[in-house]
Amino acid sequence: MLILHAAEQGLIYGLMALGVYLSFRVLSFPDLSVDGTFPLGAAVAGILILQGTNPFLAALAGGGVGLLAGAFTGLLATRLRIPGLLAGVLTMIMLYSLNIRIMGRPNLSLLGRPSALVQLSQALGVPRAYENFVAAGIFCLAAFLLIFLFLHTELGGALRAVGQNPQLVRSLGMNPDNLLILGLALSNGLVGFSGALAAQYSGFADVGMGVGTIIAGLASVIVGEILLRPRSLFFAVFAAIFGSCVYRLAISLALRYGAALGFTASDLRLLTALVVLGALAAPTIRAALKGETS
Amino acid sequence: MILEVLNVTKTFPLGAERVVALQDVTLFLAPQDFATVIGSNGAGKTTLLNVIAGACRPDRGRVKLAGRDVTHWPAHRRSFLIGRVFQDPLQGTAAHMTVAENLALAVKKGPRSLSFLLTARRRRFLAETVGALEMGLEKRLSERVAYLSGGERQALTVLMAIVTRPKLLLLDEHTAALDPANAEKVLAITERLVAEHGITTLMVTHRMDQALSVGNRLVMMHKGRIVLDLEGEEKRKLRVEDLVGLFRKIGVADDALLLGSGGNGAMAEEAKKLAHLL
Numbered sequence: 136m137l138i139l140h141a142a143e144q145g146l147i148y149g150l151m152a153l154g155v156y157l158s159f160r161v162l163s164f165p166d167l168s169v170d171g172t173f174p175l176g177a178a179v180a181g182i183l184i185l186q187g188t189n190p191f192l193a194a195l196a197g198g199g200v201g202l203l204a205g206a207f208t209g210l211l212a213t214r215l216r217i218p219g220l221l222a223g224v225l226t227m228i229m230l231y232s233l234n235i236r237i238m239g240r241p242n243l244s245l246l247g248r249p250s251a252l253v254q255l256s257q258a259l260g261v262p263r264a265y266e267n268f269v270a271a272g273i274f275c276l277a278a279f280l281l282i283f284l285f286l287h288t289e290l291g292g293a294l295r296a297v298g299q300n301p302q303l304v305r306s307l308g309m310n311p312d313n314l315l316i317l318g319l320a321l322s323n324g325l326v327g328f329s330g331a332l333a334a335q336y337s338g339f340a341d342v343g344m345g346v347g348t349i350i351a352g353l354a355s356v357i358v359g360e361i362l363l364r365p366r367s368l369f370f371a372v373f374a375a376i377f378g379s380c381v382y383r384l385a386i387s388l389a390l391r392y393g394a395a396l397g398f399t400a401s402d403l404r405l406l407t408a409l410v411v412l413g414a415l416a417a418p419t420i421r422a423a424l425k426g427e428t429s
Numbered sequence: 430m431i432l433e434v435l436n437v438t439k440t441f442p443l444g445a446e447r448v449v450a451l452q453d454v455t456l457f458l459a460p461q462d463f464a465t466v467i468g469s470n471g472a473g474k475t476t477l478l479n480v481i482a483g484a485c486r487p488d489r490g491r492v493k494l495a496g497r498d499v500t501h502w503p504a505h506r507r508s509f510l511i512g513r514v515f516q517d518p519l520q521g522t523a524a525h526m527t528v529a530e531n532l533a534l535a536v537k538k539g540p541r542s543l544s545f546l547l548t549a550r551r552r553r554f555l556a557e558t559v560g561a562l563e564m565g566l567e568k569r570l571s572e573r574v575a576y577l578s579g580g581e582r583q584a585l586t587v588l589m590a591i592v593t594r595p596k597l598l599l600l601d602e603h604t605a606a607l608d609p610a611n612a613e614k615v616l617a618i619t620e621r622l623v624a625e626h627g628i629t630t631l632m633v634t635h636r637m638d639q640a641l642s643v644g645n646r647l648v649m650m651h652k653g654r655i656v657l658d659l660e661g662e663e664k665r666k667l668r669v670e671d672l673v674g675l676f677r678k679i680g681v682a683d684d685a686l687l688l689g690s691g692g693n694g695a696m697a698e699e700a701k702k703l704a705h706l707l
């Protein structure tokens with residue numbers, strides 16, 4: 136049960152991790168707006184479902200508004216020349232207020248409301264216990280394939296190049312700013328979609344549910360990379376989803392057995408941040424150690 | 430004319446003052462001209478290339494490419510007409526993409542579509558194109574550029590800058606970061622490709638022998654001005670010693686400047702006179 140739940144969450148949040156992979160790894164842009172676009176997707180999908188909209192459309196709408204919010208961050212960072220981190224923070228803060236406006240209050244209950252995950256699995260005749268898992272897997276697989284194929288197109292190739300060498304992209308007659316905006320839109324579209332599914336999965340949308348999204352996303356991407364050591368784009372994209380599943384499993388285990396060691400749910404963010412910190416600092420520390428010994 | 434730089438002045442803020450990087454520079458390149466540019470550090474060579482490529486805007490003056498006034502075009506728009514290679518081999522390629530992917534991105538300019546970057550047909554074409562370098566890269570199409578040597582990477586960059594047959598090629602000390610053997614190789618490849626496609630070229634170099642042996646024109650810059658512009662026979666007669674002498678003369682003028690006498694204009698005159706004496 137614990138493993139199944141962790142896998143369900145890992146797949147649903149894996150869509151978010153894919154989005155973070157796009158911004159953080161492909162574009163080399165640490166985009167903090169995801170802390171706002173994740174609950175934005177949840178809020179929009181939640182309110183639409185309460186108004187009777189089809190849950191699939193509601194999830195797509197969640198992705199759509201994420202797309203717009205990501206493009207907004209991109210506009211701040213490029214057209215207005217606001218430093219990337221700050222652009223993301225500004226979007227995130229604006230979305231905090233906006234999300235409460237959208238929902239009309241800080242949280243919505245979706246208990247007993249239709250869920251795209253359940254409906255998809257029911258249409259396929261999946262046994263009740265595996266409904267969420269199978270549907271989340273299908274959504275994740277579809278997103279994985281789309282991103283993987285997209286990164287192999289001319290446009291996707293340009294997007295990869297812009298994260299590594301914007302100067303090159305400019306010299307090939309493209310505007311790197313436009314590519315960055317497009318990339319951030321796609322990234323946050325995935326995050327918004329992930330938030331919309333998370334709301335349907337957990338039965339609520341909450342303005343606070345986005346806090347720490349970026350850290351969870353980074354942890355997933357990094358854990359996936361450490362475990363899979365991807366050499367090809369296929370595994371690099373896959374690693375984000377895989378890392379997300381491992382991350383959720385680790386959290387579930389920590390929550391289940393951590394109490395014995397004396398820590399609580401509120402310590403999770405600290406632990407996650409330490410994992411990310413360790414992974415990001417590892418190359419520097421390794422180099423420093425090498426420098427001392429040689 | 431392929432390139433017309435007309436009375437371009439460019440200054441940069443330095444504290445409360447402004448450094449003059451280019452002072453009323455005028456330069457014309459005719460079709461298939463290959464001009465080498467030399468000059469001491471800070472002479473304004475890179476700034477001149479930046480102004481031509483659109484990486485920075487001149488304070489005054491105009492830039493025309495193939496008859497079109499591009500002074501107000503952004504860099505990415507000018508790149509339809511310009512290929513550029515920098516000194517640092519890392520600057521011209523995407524390190525974590527393969528040789529094939531890099532070259533495939535470079536075979537066209539402008540916005541991209543959703544068609545696949547690499548198809549079997551495209552791959553054959555790329556293998557053929559990269560084969561022109563005669564470096565065996567056609568067998569390493571699927572390798573990441575990060576794994577190439579500096580020379581291989583820079584040769585690939587030259588190819589990428591030339592493959593769309595731009596009107597103008599800008600080279601900024603593009604062999605300076607390579608070891609002598611690789612520098613020779615990359616320079617030879619550059620000369621061959623430029624000649625093959627008849628591309629007008631402006632090449633900055635700090636090697637006087639290179640500046641003399643390559644191309645049909647030689648431009649010397651000092652303190653933001655063009656102090657010497659020789660062509661054809663005049664250039665061919667020039668020897669390294671002449672250039673050294675010219676540099677030394679300017680160096681003397683420099684000392685005079687430090688002592689508070691003379692000026693940029695006087696120095697330019699000095700160099701011009703010298704050029705006529707040669």
Ligand SMILES: Nc1ncnc2c1ncn2[C@@H]1O[C@H](COP(=O)(O)OP(=O)(O)OP(=O)(O)O)[C@@H](O)[C@H]1O
Nearest residue numbers: 441448449450468469470471472473474475476477
């Ligand atoms: N972006 C900039 N900001 C401030 N000053 C600059 C900038 N770019 C160039 N300069 C100044 O303009 C002058 C000309 O510099 P430039 O880089 O064009 O010289 P260069 O001839 O290419 O020299 P080098 O041989 O060292 O490459 C120098 O005094 C330099 O300090």
Ligand SMILES: [Mg+2]
Nearest residue numbers: 474475476601
């Ligand atoms: Mg320079």
